[in-house]
Amino acid sequence: NSRDGQRMGPWTMVDTMIVDGLWDAFNDYHMGITAENIVEKYGITRDEQDAFAAASQQKAIAAQKAGYFDGQI
Structure with a gap:
């Protein structure tokens, strides 16, 4: 292998x-x-996609810190 x-x-x-x-x-x-x-x-630009992705990551971090994923992670 x-x-x-x-x-x-x-x-x-x-x-x-x-x-x-x-x-x-x-x-x-x-x-x-x-x-x-x-x-x-x-017609969504790469910059718009990147901004959306960055905002999504920030929301995920905040949700994890707030304990919303405690039962899953």
């Missing part, structure tokens, strides 16, 4: 960060493409 070494025979190493986290299983493309798709489809 990729961690301990493969002794003999063919094998494929899978990048689990891409496969499990960054690949859109519904549309079969990398999530990095979605920003450009949103710009094209809805």
Whole structure:
């Protein structure tokens, strides 16, 4: 295997960060493409997307500090 070494025979190493986290299983493309798709489809700029994402992260941090996720995290 990729961690301990493969002794003999063919094998494929899978990048689990891409496969499990960054690949859109519904549309079969990398999530990095979605920003450009949103710009094209809805006219929302990358800066607007980044501002929304930053605000969302701040809300998540505040909710976690307030204990809203205590039963889940």
